[in-house]
Amino acid sequence: MSTMDTIRKELAPTGTLRAGLNRSNFLLVTKGSPDDNPRGVASDMARELARRLDVTVSFLNFESPGKMADAVKTWDVAFLGAEPARAAEIEFTPAYVEIEATYLVPAGSPLKAIADVDRPGVRISVSNRSAYDLYLTRALKHAELVRSDGLDASYDRFVADRLDALSGLRPRLALDVQKLPGARILEGRFTAIQQAIGTPKGRTAGAQYLRDFVAETKASGFVAELIERNGARGLSVAPAA
Secondary structure: OOHHHHHHHHHOOOOEEEEEEEOOOOOOOOOOOOOOOOOOHHHHHHHHHHHHHOOEEEEEEEOOHHHHHHOHHHOOEEEEEOOHHHOOOEEEOOOOEEEEEEEEEOOOOOOOOHHHHOOOOOEEEEEOOOHHHHHHHHHOOOOEEEEEOOHHHHHHHHHHOOOOEEEEEHHHHHHHHHHOOOOEEOOOOOEEEEEEEEEEOOOHHHHHHHHHHHHHHHHOOHHHHHHHHOOOEOEEEOOOO
8 A cells, every 4th residue: 555545544534534624713714604615724725635635525514623622533634723632632733824812801901911811800701612711721820711612602701791801812802892892902912822733643644644734835825825815814824833
């Protein structure tokens, strides 16, 4: 069996590349695009990968990255944040794109900078099991995380419970801030979410092929072209590994 046959057997054992997509990340998958023919940077990356493997592609749609990670046995590749908490079952490539994560604070908030947020008594709304939830769970020493299922629910909880900060990806917060008179997005970032391609552990040749694929598509300008083509403002090409 040739090396390419081995890679194809690992990454598309059914003959079709089953690609998992997080539909809650509108920067990677265009909101409202069809489930069976989604548009966006992540789905276009999956199509290019399938083209190079010379297989068909089918898309599995998930409403959150946590649910997609739980369903690791159902997909061959998935497009999600590379987080240590997910690495027990998933082999990640280096990031192909990254997205700044920061905080939105309400009108009149005494919180002026990122460093101000991690203090006793500060309550932060967060989308449960998002990549930035996993990061904040590790990083915060004093503030309390208040979790809700999904981006819309975390925003609603922030408003309804008058929480001190809403954590999120900067492009989404830029939409949310328009709905709240006097609210502000804090300058800087608490992290940059590294969006990678994952494959189930144990697919050694396939995982190496994916790492090479990501490196090549970044270096060639293909990823930058996808960002431009899809109008994904707020995404940037991740630095070379």
